[in-house]
Structures are given as C-alpha cells and as structure tokens.
Amino acid sequence: MEWKNNFDLAKPGDFKTLDLLAVAGAREINDREIVFAGTGLPMLAVSLAQQTIAPNASIIYEAGSMDGRPAHLPASVGDARCEHKASVSSGLMDVFSQLQRGAVDLAFLGGAEIDKYGNVNTTAVGDYMNPAEGARLAGSGGNPDINSMARRTVFIMVQEKRRFKEQVDYITSPGWRVKDWPSGKWVTRQEAYGTAYRGGPVAVITNMAVFRFDEETGLMYLDTVHPGATVDDVKASVGFDIDVSRCRGETKLPTYHELYLLYNIIDPEGIFVA
Amino acid sequence: MADVKNKKMTVPEAVRELIKDGDMLTFSGFTIWRRPMSMVYEIVRQGKKNLHLVEVNSGTHGEVLIGAGCVKIWESCFMGHELFGKIGANLNRKLKNGEIIVEDYSHVHMVMRLAAGAMGVPFLPTYCALGTDILNPEYDVLGKKGLRDGSNPRIPTEKFNYQDDPFYGQRAVINVPAARPNVCIAHVQQVGEEGTVKVMGQRYSDNEAMKAADKLIVVAEEIVPEEVIRQDPTANLIPHYLVDAIVEQPWGAHPTGCFGYYEVDGAFIRDFYSKTKTQEGFDTWAEEWILGCGDYNEYLYKLGFNRLDSLRANAAMKYSLRVKRGAR
Numbered sequence: 001m002e003w004k005n006n007f008d009l010a011k012p013g014d015f016k017t018l019d020l021l022a023v024a025g026a027r028e029i030n031d032r033e034i035v036f037a038g039t040g041l042p043m044l045a046v047s048l049a050q051q052t053i054a055p056n057a058s059i060i061y062e063a064g065s066m067d068g069r070p071a072h073l074p075a076s077v078g079d080a081r082c083e084h085k086a087s088v089s090s091g092l093m094d095v096f097s098q099l100q101r102g103a104v105d106l107a108f109l110g111g112a113e114i115d116k117y118g119n120v121n122t123t124a125v126g127d128y129m130n131p132a133e134g135a136r137l138a139g140s141g142g143n144p145d146i147n148s149m150a151r152r153t154v155f156i157m158v159q160e161k162r163r164f165k166e167q168v169d170y171i172t173s174p175g176w177r178v179k180d181w182p183s184g185k186w187v188t189r190q191e192a193y194g195t196a197y198r199g200g201p202v203a204v205i206t207n208m209a210v211f212r213f214d215e216e217t218g219l220m221y222l223d224t225v226h227p228g229a230t231v232d233d234v235k236a237s238v239g240f241d242i243d244v245s246r247c248r249g250e251t252k253l254p255t256y257h258e259l260y261l262l263y264n265i266i267d268p269e270g271i272f273v274a
Numbered sequence: 275m276a277d278v279k280n281k282k283m284t285v286p287e288a289v290r291e292l293i294k295d296g297d298m299l300t301f302s303g304f305t306i307w308r309r310p311m312s313m314v315y316e317i318v319r320q321g322k323k324n325l326h327l328v329e330v331n332s333g334t335h336g337e338v339l340i341g342a343g344c345v346k347i348w349e350s351c352f353m354g355h356e357l358f359g360k361i362g363a364n365l366n367r368k369l370k371n372g373e374i375i376v377e378d379y380s381h382v383h384m385v386m387r388l389a390a391g392a393m394g395v396p397f398l399p400t401y402c403a404l405g406t407d408i409l410n411p412e413y414d415v416l417g418k419k420g421l422r423d424g425s426n427p428r429i430p431t432e433k434f435n436y437q438d439d440p441f442y443g444q445r446a447v448i449n450v451p452a453a454r455p456n457v458c459i460a461h462v463q464q465v466g467e468e469g470t471v472k473v474m475g476q477r478y479s480d481n482e483a484m485k486a487a488d489k490l491i492v493v494a495e496e497i498v499p500e501e502v503i504r505q506d507p508t509a510n511l512i513p514h515y516l517v518d519a520i521v522e523q524p525w526g527a528h529p530t531g532c533f534g535y536y537e538v539d540g541a542f543i544r545d546f547y548s549k550t551k552t553q554e555g556f557d558t559w560a561e562e563w564i565l566g567c568g569d570y571n572e573y574l575y576k577l578g579f580n581r582l583d584s585l586r587a588n589a590a591m592k593y594s595l596r597v598k599r600g601a602r
Contacts (some may be wrong), residue, residue, distance in 0.1 A: 033374055039356060062381070063304045064476040071591070075540070078307035080533040080593040091477035092304075092330060092385045100382070100401060108327040123378060128413055131369045131376075139360050141331065141352040141504065142381035144403035171407040178405025182436060194445030196401040245371035271357075 003266075005079045006256035011244040012227050015254050017207045018273060019262055020226055022048055024205045025108060028154050029054045033105040036095075036146050039076045040272055041156050046163050047073070047266045048258060060104065062142045064091040073267050078168050096142070099149045102198065103238030107150035111157050113168040116240045117218050118175030118201035120147070120155060121168035135186055144173040151199040159206035164238040175201055176218025188218065209234045210251055211242075219243065224251040279521045281469050285570055288519045289316045290490050296346075298428045298429060300388065300487060301335060302460035303530065306356050306538050309335035310461040310493050312526035312570040316341040319564060324576040326428070328453045330384040330479040332362065334530055334543055338365045338564075340558040347378040347416070349453075351384050358540045359547025364556060377415050377433070379410055383450045385479050390452035391486030396566060399437065399447035401539040406594070409434055418557055428454055448498055455495065458487035461527045462511075465494035466503035469517030472510050475533025475592065484512050493521040495535050525574050537585040537594040542577075 018041070025045025029035060031054040037046050046059045050069075058067035061077040068086035075081075083089040098104070111120035122143055126134020147153045171178065181188045190197050204211040204220065206229065212223045221243035222234055231244050267273045283291070293299070302506040303309040314335045317325075327336060331352040339345050341364035368374040379387065388396040392434035407413055414433040416422055422431050430451035438446045460480060464472040471492055473480055484490050497520060503510065511546030529539035529546070547556040567573040574582065580584070588595045 032407035061476075063307070063478055070594075072593070074540070074600055076305060076307075078304035078356075078476065078531075080307075080531065080537075080587070083476055084591070089476050091481060092381070092479045093389055093482060096382045096385060096402075123407070128407070129418070135417040136353075136361065136366045136369055136376075138354040139331075139350070139352040139381045140378060140403070140406075140408060142409060144380045144406050145382040148402045148404060170404070171411075174403070179407070179410070180405065181409035181434075182411060183377065184410070187405075193401070195443075196445045222515065242423070257393075266602065267600070269599050271599050274601035 003256040003260035008256055009253040010256050010259055014256070016273070017226070019254055019259055020251065021205055021207065022262060022273070023258050024210060024251060025154060025156060025220060026052065027252070028203060029057050029106060032056045034058050035102055036061065036099060036104045036107040036150055038062070038109060043074060044262065044266060044272055046106060048261055051261050051265065052258065054170065058087075060098070062092060062095055062096050062146070064095055065089045066095065073269065073271055075271055093232065096145060099146060102149070104146070104150040105152065107153045108145045109143050109147055109153055109155055109173065111143070111155055111173065113163050113165055114155065114157060114204060115165055115168045115175065116220050116242075117177040118155070118204070118213055118220060119168050119171045119178065120173040120175070121170045123170045123171050123172045134169070140172045147173045147201065148193075149198060152202045153200060155201060155204045157204060157206050159208040159234070159237045161237050161239045166240045176213055177212055208237060222247045224248050226251045281337050281517060282497070283519045283521050285312050285316045285493070285523055286320070286523055289320050289322070291485055292489055292491055292519060293317060293322060295322055296324045296326070297456040298328055298454070300327070300329050300458045300483045302458070302462065302478070302480045302483060303333070303527070304476070305331055305333040305352070305354065306358070306530045306543060307478070308461050308527050308532050309333060309530040310459040310526065311335060311528060311530060312461075312493055312523045313459045313491065314338050315564045315570060317344055318560060328387070328455055330381065330388065330513055331485070334546065335365045337362050337550060338351060340368055342560055343373070345374060347375045347377070349379065351379055351381050355543050355547050358543040363547065363550040367553065375415060375419060378408055378413070379450065380406075383408070385482060386450045386451075387453040388479060388482035388486045390450070391454045392482045395452060397435065397449040397451050399449050401445065401447065404448065412479065428456075453486055455487040457489045457491060458484050459491045459493070460484055461493045461532070463495050463532065464498050464503060465492050465517070465520045466498060466500035466514060468500045469514035469520055470500060470503045470510050471512035471517060472503055475512065480487040481511060485516065489518045491519045491521065492517050493523050493525065493526050495524055495532065497522045523570060526570065528574070528577070528582075534592040535587050536582070536596045537587065539581070539585055540599065
C-alpha cells in the first residue's frame, strides 16, 4: 500500500497505540511555537508536527540545544544528534533561564501518577518519608520547572486506575490546585504563582483517551476517547470521579501519511515506533 | 593554586591525591552522556566512603558509586539510564534499606544551586516548582535528620528560603542555597597541557559544576598542546588556572557517550541496569568490570575493539552511524 501520499484516516489495526499518541501530541502544536520536549513520545510528536502542521515550530531540549533539526532521531535529550543544524547549542542554565523568562509556549511531559487537578508525581510512590515501604521513581528531572513556566503543558501517560488518583502520593509537578509553601494551604495555581503565573496543564493524552481541564474549577474532564475504548472503559480506569459529559466522541485517527512519516522519515531505526 | 607546569596525573593518582572520604562531589555530563566513568570506577577500586553527591541529574555513574556503597548522601533530581533503565535500582534498594540519604530538588533548583556556587554568592532566586512537594518542609530530609545544624559547612541550614521581591513588587521568589562541592570530576573531549578545557556539543551544566567546586579534575579524551587549544579561545569553556589535575583517558566516559568521539553503549547500560536489581547482581557485575580489571585500559581491552569500533563517532556527524539503536 502506498502510504506516503495517502491522507485518509488509518483503519484500526493499521496503527499502534503509540502511533496514535504521537499524532495526538503533534496536533497540540501550533506553527511557530517554541516547544520544550523530553525523550521519547514528545520527540516524535514535535518532529511529526514539524513535518506536517507546524513546520516553523522550534524545539528546545533541556540538555542545551535550540531548534536542532536532527538527521537521525535522538534517543535522549543529551544525545549528540540533538544539536544537528541547531540554532544554538549551550547548556541547561541557558535554556532553563529562557524558559523562566517566558520563551516557551508548550511543553510535553510524562508522569507516573496524576490527580484530578493535574498534579503529577514522578518522585516516589507511597509515604515519601518512609521509603522502606514505598518505591522511588526516576525523580523530578525538569518536569516541575518546565510545567511551572511554559504557557501550556501536555502530559502523556499510561491510563491505569492506580495512576489516576484522587490525590497523588507526592506532588512533583504542579496542576491547577496546589499547595502554597511554606504555609501548605491549598490554593489555585493562579494564586500560588501570582505575577509569575503563565499557564498550566491543558491536556493529558493516554493510551485510552484525551483529557482536558475546566478553566473555572481546574478539574480534569474527558475530551475524546480513542477507537477501541468506550467512555465506561475510561471511567473504570480513573480513580476519581471524572466528568464525561463534555466528551466530544472519538479521538481523530492518524492518517496514513502521518504513519508513513513516523515509520519512514522520523524513526526509521525503530527506536520508539517499533 | 595548582602547578601550571605539572597537572598531569593518572586516573589512580587523581583519585588518591584529590578525593577524600566524605567529600562532596559533582560531575560533568547529563544522565548517560559524558560521565567521568574512568574516575568513578577507580573511586570504587580505592573504596572511597561516605561521599556526598550534589548533582544536577545523575545516571549510570551515580548508580555505580551508590551500588558500591561509596555514597552516604545524594542531592539531585533524577536517577535513571534514559531508554536503557528507567530508574536507579541501586539507589532505590539502598534508600529502602536506610543506607543512603536522598534530598530532592528540581532540575532548575540544582542548576541554580551550582550556579550560585560558581558565582560565589550564597543563593539564587527562582520561580520554578512553586506549589510542589519539593518545597514541602515536612519533606526536608537533611533537616529531619538533623543535618542542617551548621556543623557541616557544605550543608545549608535551610533547604529553601522565601523572599519578597524588593524591587518590582513581583511574586516572592524561592531562594535555593549555593552548592559548593569539594571536587568536580569532569570528562571532556580535549584539554590543553596547562589545563584549558574544551567541551564540544551540548555543554549540559558543565560550566556551573566545574566552577562551583573547590577542586577540578579534568579527564579528557585527548591532551593537546596548549598553544593549539588557544587558537580558538571562543570554543573553550574553562580557563587553565581553574583546573587542578588533567588526565588523559581515551574512551574514559564509556558506557556513557561523548559527543564527537563515541556513542552511548546502550546494550552495556541495559545489562548493567538489569544486574543492579539485586545487590548480588551488582556485586558480581562490579567484580567483573571494575575490581577484576586492574585499571581502565584493562576494562577497555575486555570490551574489545569490535564493540568500541561500533560506538566510534563518525567524524562528520559527531555520532556513530553504525551502532544499532532500534528494532529496525
């Protein structure tokens, strides 16, 4: 089958969940935006957007490269491939300072647990001060920093009831209702950030659905369901009461052209799409 | 100040003469890129103890030191091996067993801490990670353990501090304390005979890490004539007078990668990660690859030409075009 110039929506069975996640991620990106992205799916999403709807989007990798156009897909943000044809290559202090200064429109991040307000945990499961009983995750990395200072954040996560929790065990990355330290009082994100407020999580893309957040209440709601899953499946895979009344139906499928780009142009070595 | 004429050392000499039990250390690199593995292995061989790591992020090097029982305190924000191991299995086990103290900051906090150290100021302000449990005073681990009593001059008396903006009326800032390590161990591509450091590719947080520490050990793929490295000073990162020791060790960052010289050895790291899931597994691995090798060159011979050659960077692209990275 000729996929290169086929812009029809792919039939279920012709693509994998990971492909759909990359495509759904790419569709969050607008042309000319500055995107801060981590390893894996975010790289695929931004690369795909640059090949389709957002040719002038720029990507920042936190290890220090700006608007690289890799000839071969990087396997991590520290990769030598990141700075191929980059505008500038420097280091963390530079790119994180640009982030804090307000240069970044959109960020893609991951998480192990998320709550109804979009607070994300990537630090530890269980009681943080009693590590004997819990399990440590990879740690914050740049997740809270990037999510703090970008205008919009999209989280890409695995959909499981134990990961979508009423309250996460440790707030690594801030959602729409957060604790204001040093008091520890629960406040809105806007209150917590004050003049430093810029935005926050706008979408959560999982292997089952796309979620968004209500602007007034800060609560997560179901936006679209991926083909093969139902609204009831989603409800059964969320550990809190999720608003499904605003569901718009099915997530838009990848086109054959997008699949062609993912498998032949962006990741021909099969590092992520295998 | 170090002797301008004679900074050259071997890996074992640099560890023996410049790193003491209980030292606070930091490193060059980023997760699985440009980590000073030759020095890390030698620290394990020499059995250094009670080290205090302060680093922007950690990776394979940190897992080696922690697995070998060299580390007492780890302050950072990330431990893992990227695609080749999602967490730090040694860190998790030692933390569960109460054998290591972990203090969490965010990535920006750690960069700022080292930047403050590098700038000679006691703290720097940021807005990053407001509203998170990183700031939760109940989760100030060093404080809860009574280690912020001022008796260790390298441990700040507070984890964070808050301050109103005195100038523009903006939101109060988070102040993060300077990090002032005893030693930074860096692995770079080139160093001049007098110590001028050239870093190629993304520089990660090398500038801050190298300048924050009291002493700087630079391991390079190549020592080059000082007058050659000075032909393009704009490309250099660290002046010679900040460098205390220079060591030439080709392939010295393996299995982590080195821009322009070689690739990350993903298969080696994946195997290491699988072995670290038990202490016995790590010990067996360390016996084979560290203690069983008299020095780093013996380790390289054990890896063999074919393996290293597949990782060798293409001179034009700065990375290997031959290493198999994915499923196709």
